[in-house]
Amino acid sequence: SSTNATAVSATGNHNALVGEKHRLSAEIERIVQGHLKYKYEDVSDGWDLIHQEGEMKVYRREVEENGLVLDPMKIFHTIKGVTGHEICHYFWEFQYRMEWETTLDSTKIIEVLDPQTVVFYQVHKRVWPAAQRDSCFWSHIRSFTSSDEDQPTWLVVNYTTSHLLAPIKSPQVRIVANVALICETVINEPPLNPKDIKRENIECKLTYVAFVNPGGWVPSAALRSVAKREYPRFLKRFSSYVLEQTRDKPILF
Numbered sequence: 001s002s003t004n005a006t007a008v009s010a011t012g013n014h015n016a017l018v019g020e021k022h023r024l025s026a027e028i029e030r031i032v033q034g035h036l037k038y039k040y041e042d043v044s045d046g047w048d049l050i051h052q053e054g055e056m057k058v059y060r061r062e063v064e065e066n067g068l069v070l071d072p073m074k075i076f077h078t079i080k081g082v083t084g085h086e087i088c089h090y091f092w093e094f095q096y097r098m099e100w101e102t103t104l105d106s107t108k109i110i111e112v113l114d115p116q117t118v119v120f121y122q123v124h125k126r127v128w129p130a131a132q133r134d135s136c137f138w139s140h141i142r143s144f145t146s147s148d149e150d151q152p153t154w155l156v157v158n159y160t161t162s163h164l165l166a167p168i169k170s171p172q173v174r175i176v177a178n179v180a181l182i183c184e185t186v187i188n189e190p191p192l193n194p195k196d197i198k199r200e201n202i203e204c205k206l207t208y209v210a211f212v213n214p215g216g217w218v219p220s221a222a223l224r225s226v227a228k229r230e231y232p233r234f235l236k237r238f239s240s241y242v243l244e245q246t247r248d249k250p251i252l253f
């Protein structure tokens with residue numbers, strides 16, 4: 001597609017072909033499959049509902065290791081008027097990142113592995129009086145269909161990786177993360193002719209999961225209150241951004 005062509009030419013890698021195996025293929029497969037399995041895990045046990053707003057439910061599991069907060073987050077949301085493909089498109093594509101991200105100083109693509117997989121290097125906004133943080137992660141977008149009738153499920157996974165073009169420069173601290181955005185599209189009262197589907201007939205059921213190790217040291221209470229505030233803020237801002245971007249465009253199934 002034209003979007004892939006943009007990402008590929010952005011770094012001059014014209015050898016990144018669809019379906020081609022590369023050094024991270026096996027890891028990506030393993031991590032993607034892990035998220036799909038984990039997605040159906042129950043949130044009734046050990047998870048606290050820490051925020052609810054409209055259709056959005058934010059769950060957190062309190063986990064600490066050597067005094068460092070590693071709380072997994074799991075967020076469910078339903079967004080009316082957009083498809084899973086549209087949500088994942090705006091989340092994955094580099095060119096929109098700074099239009100909805102408020103927690104970054106910068107973002108860049110440092111490698112294109114294939115048309116669905118790029119490596120990002122990002123510098124995060126300083127939130128604490130502590131050291132600034134950065135991240136380096138592969139970002140993979142994919143769709144799959146479970147049955148003939150269903151709309152495809154779309155997913156984006158962001159997973160920390162090391163890279164020669166992104167050495168760790170202290171005092172900057174590296175965030176380690178495993179994040180997935182999984183989106184299912186529902187068509188309500190489907191018209192007989194699929195061509196007649198309108199935005200009012202569609203909604204996207206989204207699951208966002210984040211395992212984030214902030215690295216370095218961060219006071220637990222401060223980190224937990226930042227997370228509780230920032231994850232819902234991100235999802236609200238990002239979903240209204242996608243609604244605004246897609247409103248007058250043909251539906252991207």
Ligand code: 14H
Nearest residue numbers: 101135137158175177179214226227230231234
């Ligand atoms: O998922 C989000 N953003 C993407 C795209 O920028 C990157 C993200 C990621 C983060 C870190 C490492 C790798 C990948 O997936 C939206 C993120 C919203 C963040 C809300 C703020 C959380 C505050 C606690 C984080 C503690 C880390 C210092």
